Amino acid sequence: MFKYLKRPLLMAARSTVRSLSGSAATTSITSSGGGSLIEVNKALNGWEHKLKDAGVRDTEFNLKCIVSHVLQRKFNTVPDDFAQLKFNAEQLADFERFCEARCARMPLQHIIGEWDFMDITLKTAPTVFIPRPETEEFVRLVIENYKNVKHVDMLEVGCGSGAMSLSMLHALPQVDATAIERSKAATALAWENAKLLGLHQRFKVHNHTMEEDKYMPEELKDKQYDLIISNPPYVKTDEFQYLHPEVVVYENLNALDGGSDGLRVARLVFELACRHLRPGGKLWLELGNEHPPLVKTIMHLQYQGRLTFVDSYFDQYKRERFVQLEKV
Amino acid sequence: MLMLRTLARPLSSNLCRLASTAHLDYSRYPTLQESDIEENLMRGSGPGGQAVNKTNNCVFLRHLPTGITVKCHLHRLASKNRIEARKILLDKLDVHLNGDHSIAAQMKQLDQKKSTERKRRQGKLQEMKKNWQSRERTEDEDATIKN
Numbered sequence: 001m002f003k004y005l006k007r008p009l010l011m012a013a014r015s016t017v018r019s020l021s022g023s024a025a026t027t028s029i030t031s032s033g034g035g036s037l038i039e040v041n042k043a044l045n046g047w048e049h050k051l052k053d054a055g056v057r058d059t060e061f062n063l064k065c066i067v068s069h070v071l072q073r074k075f076n077t078v079p080d081d082f083a084q085l086k087f088n089a090e091q092l093a094d095f096e097r098f099c100e101a102r103c104a105r106m107p108l109q110h111i112i113g114e115w116d117f118m119d120i121t122l123k124t125a126p127t128v129f130i131p132r133p134e135t136e137e138f139v140r141l142v143i144e145n146y147k148n149v150k151h152v153d154m155l156e157v158g159c160g161s162g163a164m165s166l167s168m169l170h171a172l173p174q175v176d177a178t179a180i181e182r183s184k185a186a187t188a189l190a191w192e193n194a195k196l197l198g199l200h201q202r203f204k205v206h207n208h209t210m211e212e213d214k215y216m217p218e219e220l221k222d223k224q225y226d227l228i229i230s231n232p233p234y235v236k237t238d239e240f241q242y243l244h245p246e247v248v249v250y251e252n253l254n255a256l257d258g259g260s261d262g263l264r265v266a267r268l269v270f271e272l273a274c275r276h277l278r279p280g281g282k283l284w285l286e287l288g289n290e291h292p293p294l295v296k297t298i299m300h301l302q303y304q305g306r307l308t309f310v311d312s313y314f315d316q317y318k319r320e321r322f323v324q325l326e327k328v
Numbered sequence: 329m330l331m332l333r334t335l336a337r338p339l340s341s342n343l344c345r346l347a348s349t350a351h352l353d354y355s356r357y358p359t360l361q362e363s364d365i366e367e368n369l370m371r372g373s374g375p376g377g378q379a380v381n382k383t384n385n386c387v388f389l390r391h392l393p394t395g396i397t398v399k400c401h402l403h404r405l406a407s408k409n410r411i412e413a414r415k416i417l418l419d420k421l422d423v424h425l426n427g428d429h430s431i432a433a434q435m436k437q438l439d440q441k442k443s444t445e446r447k448r449r450q451g452k453l454q455e456m457k458k459n460w461q462s463r464e465r466t467e468d469e470d471a472t473i474k475n
Binding site for chain 1: 369376377378379380381382383384385386401402403404405406407408
């Protein structure tokens with residue numbers, strides 16, 4: 001994983017060399033043969049400031065995550081004041097490297113190599129989209145709707161790290177999941193996460209990019225599903241200018257770009273659903289802020305007799321972003 | 329949105345310790361109505377969702393009828409802190425509404441009972457030891473006198 005830190009570190013070196021005036025290591029390590037320890041609170045000295053200067057918010061939280069990761073301890077077992085915690089020389093070096101990377105706006109989740117999603121912890125990897133908290137609410141909603149269903153053949157379009165499918169599989173033993181994903185890195189990561197979580201028996205991921213007239217890969221062209229879920233890229237092209245560096249530099253724009261109205265990829269999913277959802281089967285989508293009413297209109301205008309708009313739902317921030325459609 | 333059924337019992341390490349002997353009375357334990365809670369969920373203004381990767385894990389709850397507040401940032405994930413905060417709020421409500429009959433108070437009483445019982449037993453043991461030792465000494469003394 002460390003080889004991926006070279007680029008952000010170079011960027012950090014170039015852009016922050018002035019702010020790191022003097023020696024970078026303001027902490028001194030007495031090398032008296034055999035591990036000398038440095039207090040975490042001493043090692044932290046100055047980093048909160050540097051992070052803030054680099055434009056990072058929630059600095060205390062970021063630092064606690066990094067400290068926990070370096071000490072290989074669970075976040076909720078580390079005291080907020082880091083009392084009595086110490087780094088050895090190697091840990092100190094890691095800590096400073098991770099802080100530098102964070103100053104270069106590398107996402108926290110990429111630095112610590114993992115992130116939680118509902119009741120599971122997923123491995124993260126550079127360029128692969130990091131699951132958002134809104135998506136947890138989305139999955140909770142879907143689970144609620146399917147927890148009493150005997151058996152579910154599910155398809156996920158654009159699974160990324162595997163967050164949605166794997167948390168569904170973890171919660172509901174009656175679900176079998178297939179996923180398609182355009183990014184090779186994400187496909188590999190999703191499979192790795194499935195194995196790490198012991199869910200690989202019920203999960204298959206195929207590296208495939210949807211296009212008109214080739215919505216599914218060859219091996220899945222005749223498959224039908226009870227449920228299709230997707231959090232397709234839905235950011236509008238003209239919103240890209242507002243994206244933070246964590247998102248625009250380190251995550252994959254393919255995972256975000258929804259074209260001019262944000263629904264370019266969703267439209268491909270509608271077509272896929274028409275061909276691969278069983279009658280009565282459902283399509284659940286997580287989309288952007290203003291999309292549900294647009295989707296309702298599109299269904300009425302273009303999908304009569306094929307797909308119907310069932311309902312829309314709000315995320316935990318009270319934004320209407322989730323929709324449920326049904327195959328006629 | 330949240331499954332409040334799962335919050336019926338408080339999360340407490342003490343509970344695990346007392347599990348075998350606990351006869352806790354939950355009959356007065358309060359339930360939480362989501363409509364009574366005000367929650368801060370800060371995702372900031374702006375689009376949210378895919379466009380943003382902010383990591384705000386802190387959850388504030390305010391119980392409107394009583395004014396009790398809870399702040400929780402124990403876990404990395406805000407969704408976990410939302411659940412944890414509700415558990416803490418339930419415990420606080422319990423103490424506020426039920427005082428001596430709250431689960432916390434009951435556990436404290438059980439703890440004290442255990443500790444006084446332990447002290448009583450230790451005291452008894454010490455007494456028995458002393459009696460045995462003095463008996464042994466007098467037997468020895470008798471033995472040496474005879475010889």
